[in-house]
Amino acid sequence: MGFISDADKETLRDHFADSLTGDVEIVMFTERDSPIIIPGKQPCETCTPTQELLEEVAALSDKLKLTVHEISAAKEQAFALGINRVPAFLFEGAARGRVRFFGIPSGYEFSALIADLVDVSSGATDLSEETREYLSTLTEDVNIKVFTTPN
Amino acid sequence: MAVESEHVTADVIEAMEFPELSRRYGVRGVPKIVINETIEFVGALPESQYLAHVREAVEANGKNTM
Numbered sequence: 001m002g003f004i005s006d007a008d009k010e011t012l013r014d015h016f017a018d019s020l021t022g023d024v025e026i027v028m029f030t031e032r033d034s035p036i037i038i039p040g041k042q043p044c045e046t047c048t049p050t051q052e053l054l055e056e057v058a059a060l061s062d063k064l065k066l067t068v069h070e071i072s073a074a075k076e077q078a079f080a081l082g083i084n085r086v087p088a089f090l091f092e093g094a095a096r097g098r099v100r101f102f103g104i105p106s107g108y109e110f111s112a113l114i115a116d117l118v119d120v121s122s123g124a125t126d127l128s129e130e131t132r133e134y135l136s137t138l139t140e141d142v143n144i145k146v147f148t149t150p151n
Numbered sequence: 152m153a154v155e156s157e158h159v160t161a162d163v164i165e166a167m168e169f170p171e172l173s174r175r176y177g178v179r180g181v182p183k184i185v186i187n188e189t190i191e192f193v194g195a196l197p198e199s200q201y202l203a204h205v206r207e208a209v210e211a212n213g214k215n216t217m
Contacts, residue, residue, distance in 0.1 A: 046168055082160065085169060097153035102172075103165025108182075112163055119154045127155060131202050135156040142159045142209060144152065147166040147173060147183040 003053045003106075009060060012114065016061035020121040023063050024093035026054055029071045029078050031086045046104040050087035053104065057113070063121065091116065094123030107150030152205070187212055 004012070030051055031044040051068060058066035071078050071086050081090060082100065090100045099120065105113040119125050125132070153161040166173045166181060176185050184201075185191045186208035196204070 046165075095154040096157040097155070097159035097161070099153045099161045099163070101163045103168040105163075105165075109163060109165065116154075123154060125152075125154050127152070128198055131152070131198060132155050134202060134206065135152055135159065138156050138158040138209070140158060140209065140212065142152075142156075142205060143162065143187055144159065144205070145162045145164060145176065145185040147164050147176065147178045147181055147185075149166050149181050 002056050003049070004056050009056070012057070013060045015114070016063070016117075019118045020061055020063040022094050022121045022123070023065065024091050024117055024121050026058060026064065026066045026089055026117075027081070027092060028054055028066060028068045028089040029074065029083045029086050030068055031072070032070055044086050047087045050089070050104045053106070054089060057117075064117065091120040093120035095120040096123070104150075107148075109148050109150070112148075 028051060030047040033043065033048065054066050058064040069077065071083070078084070081098075083090070085102060087104065088100060088102045090098060099116050101109065101113065103109075127135075153159040164172060166178050166183075172178075176183065176191070180193045182195060183191065183193045184204070186205055189211050190204050190208040192204060
């Protein structure tokens with residue numbers, strides 16, 4: 001039993017076929033389940049479900065590819081990408097900036113994930129001309145954090 | 152916005168999975184948006200108001216030429 005129903009998979013497959021223009025790599029950082037209990041360290045309860053959900057999404061289009069890194073084995077890469085907690089993933093595609101997700105993308109975040117995949121695929125958004133013009137003048141870095149919950 | 156500008160990084164954070172971050176940023180309602188650690192607001196805003204907050208954050212940093 002997967003996360004996405006067969007009906008939703010069909011809808012998403014059609015949506016991706018219509019909307020994805022370029023390839024997108026979903027780069028995920030995770031933590032393997034450890035048989036050892038380390039005092040003070042919480043196991044990552046959402047790492048495996050997040051990976052399974054992303055595998056289901058990536059399987060819905062030839063333009064999507066999922067790469068999974070164990071964070072302890074890819075520390076330098078994670079650091080360079082600003083990933084310091086798991087589960088986390090980001091997209092490599094036609095976006096100029098970077099979109100990172102921390103935590104399992106369920107509920108509201110799932111819609112954001114699908115919309116972002118489409119935008120990163122094309123490198124284009126439906127933002128207004130005023131917004132795009134302003135963004136093109138930015139010379140310094142801007143970080144936007146969006147806190148959400150599944151419902 | 153992160154798709155449009157190389158200078159923008161957008162982080163989508165599941166608040167309940169990362170309680171220490173939620174505490175640090177005082178998350179009591181969602182969606183909560185924090186821009187450059189300085190400007191914050193709760194709720195989905197029309198794009199023009201959202202942009203105004205981004206401008207405000209950039210200007211507060213005194214870093215942008217605009």
